[in-house]
Amino acid sequence: MLPITNQLLxxxxxxxxxxxxxxxxxxxxxxxxxxxxxxxxxxxxRYFVGRKAMFDGDYRTADEYLSxxxxxxxxxxxxxxxxxxxxxLPVKMLLGHMPKVALLHKxxxxxxxxxxxxVRTGNLLQFNEALSQHEGFFIRCxxxxxxxxxxxxxxxxxxKKVYLIMKTHQLPIDIR
Numbered sequence: 001m002l003p004i005t006n007q008l009l010x011x012x013x014x015x016x017x018x019x020x021x022x023x024x025x026x027x028x029x030x031x032x033x034x035x036x037x038x039x040x041x042x043x044x045x046r047y048f049v050g051r052k053a054m055f056d057g058d059y060r061t062a063d064e065y066l067s068x069x070x071x072x073x074x075x076x077x078x079x080x081x082x083x084x085x086x087x088x089l090p091v092k093m094l095l096g097h098m099p100k101v102a103l104l105h106k107x108x109x110x111x112x113x114x115x116x117x118x119v120r121t122g123n124l125l126q127f128n129e130a131l132s133q134h135e136g137f138f139i140r141c142x143x144x145x146x147x148x149x150x151x152x153x154x155x156x157x158x159x160k161k162v163y164l165i166m167k168t169h170q171l172p173i174d175i176r
Contacts, residue, residue, distance in 0.1 A: 002028060002037040002045055009048040021052050043069045043080075051087050054146065062091045082107040090146040093119060096153075111137050119150050122157030 005024050012020045028034050028045060035042075050065030066088040073081050089099055089112050098116045103109075114130035117123075131138065131147060138144035163169055 001031070001033065002041045006041060006044045006048065009045070013048065013051065018052060018055060021048070025049055025052065039072060040074075043072050046072075047084055050084075050091075054087055054091055055142075059091050059094050063088070063095060066091060078107065082109065085109055086141050087143065089116075090143045090150075093150055094146065094153075115147060115150065119154045119157065122154055122159075122161050124151075124154050124158060127151065127154045 005028055008024055009021055012018060012024075037045075046065040047069040050062045050069060053059075053062035053065060066084055070081060070084045070088055073084060085103075085107050086109065089104075089109065092099065093112075093116060098120050099112060101113055104113050104116075111134040114126060114133070118127035118130055127150070131144070135144065138147055162171070
């Protein structure tokens with residue numbers, strides 16, 4: 001049952017009909033047999049459920065499912081781990097956890113390095129440049145709009161820096 005569900009989820013994502021995923025996910029989630037399937041099938045299912053949750057804006061659930069998929073994925077399945085990380089990284093960044101450069105380098109996802117650094121340092125110019133430089137990759141993966149939401153975090157970190165420098169939350173506006 002789960003292998004067929006996984007194939008259907010794959011097809012629904014491919015044809016961009018995510019609303020068709022909900023009944024399949026509900027059926028598996030409510031099934032007593034969901035823990036009796038192979039580990040590979042469970043990882044695949046959680047990968048798709050995590051992606052669905054991410055697109056629905058449920059980032060905590062997406063983090064839970066994608067983290068499980070990443071941690072339980074076979075250690076030699078580098079391409080699968082990279083695919084999972086492509087969606088897990090934006091979710092983690094939205095939740096405030098920036099990735100380490102070593103992880104990005106290991107899985108050849110350096111496109112996220114400049115974005116993460118810009119958010120961390122509050123550098124809005126670097127953030128916009130990083131998004132536009134890797135725009136094609138992010139759009140192909142379907143995470144561009146999710147990463148756009150990190151602009152708020154970049155502003156927050158910028159304002160935090162200004163506060164630490166000025167020692168006040170109010171900025172003087174001198175008109176001369």
